[in-house]
Amino acid sequence: MKVLVVDDDRVVGISLKTILEAEPDITVPALGRDGTEAIALYKEHQPDILLMDIRMEGMNGLDAATTILATDPSAKILFLTTFSDDEYIIRALRLGAKGYLLKQDFEHIVPALHAVYGGQNVFGSEVVKKIPDILSAPKEPDVSELPLNEKEIEIMKLVAEGLNNKEIAQSLFLSEGTVRNYLSSTLEKLNLRDRTQLAIYYYKHIRA
């Protein structure tokens, strides 16, 4: 069974390779260090399983997975991460990840790989514990419980309509600069990068 390992921490990568290759039926054809390498190495080596970190310098694991699954929908991708973050878990599940393990489960990774190889899906306990929460509390942050004030919410909605700052300003009788300021604080509060991500956030989480 060929396992491609991708982690931006060299030590982790090498440790994994060592652990895995101690198994008679596992080979690690290459070590990648970020999402971009993952894509290239995957294409090159066609591994049975891709074992990849989520947070990495450069392209992250989720984006790389998206790309890889686009060309090879049967790709078996197993995420390895230091912590369990709701956002990531959901995205990973949506993507069709075969697993999501914590790095602290290091020693138990080999049976997990065999299970994945056999077509199963493997998730660490901390991850599974979250799933019922996610299921019962459909993460539909009602506008009311967003940490945003009236103006910020209004602006968010207009951004989600596709208006630019000037149009929003006219529409709300504010100056363009003020709109920018509100938008800026909104992005910070929601931990987003730009208006496009805000619009996406709106359609995904609020006006679902």
Add this chain to the structure above:
Amino acid sequence: MKVLVVDDDRVVGISLKTILEAEPDITVPALGRDGTEAIALYKEHQPDILLMDIRMEGMNGLDAATTILATDPSAKILFLTTFSDDEYIIRALRLGAKGYLLKQDFEHIVPALHAVYGGQNVFGSEVVKKIPDILSAPKEPDVSELPLNEKEIEIMKLVAEGLNNKEIAQSLFLSEGTVRNYLSSTLEKLNLRDRTQLAIYYYKHIRA
């Protein structure tokens, strides 16, 4: 590793015992036939893993699991069932089941057991596939009748993921300038003004 097997179908029980005991490190101390027996046998044998059917005559697997977990919260219970039923999956997850496999995955049950033994959670693909559905169905975008070429569509999707041009470029192995060019033509074809409107368009019209 001691595995207690509980299934009301005798044939299934014996088959499982045979398969499992072919492994050098697995023993099956007993076979149960319903939830009541499961509880008694679990107490008696203190197995490492309880492998149990969900639908059974008499007490069903989920109720038995509830009882067992009440006295031993660390019990590792793996459900084996003929079909994947949303109701059951959710309840099993809530209970803290370590896994939920389909009987058709029979051959792949051994690595799954090892993974569970190592503290992981294992779910069959059919089961995992349902989770995003339950969370909120993401449809496969119908992109066929758009006047866009392959590259333009790919870029559109990534824009709709919230990536900026540089990230898209890395992801597709193009230069940032090229990405901008494709994006520009996409916007013109769809008669949109900027990437935000494109993302909105995507969520409204394509992934609606």
Add this chain to the structure above:
DNA sequence: AAAAACAAATGACATTTGTCATATTCTCTT
């Protein structure tokens, strides 16, 4: 009335974005 709190605005700045004209590279075909 002074102080504090708030909403709105400004100006400066670095980045990103979208457009366009023009190259370069690659792949076929003839």
Add this chain to the structure above:
DNA sequence: AAGAGAATATGACAAATGTCATTTGTTTTT
């Protein structure tokens, strides 16, 4: 081998975007 067409890249540009420090009014609070 030459040339036609594509896919991709480049460079230049204006506009839009996001961030930040600071300022100006306006309303509350004390």
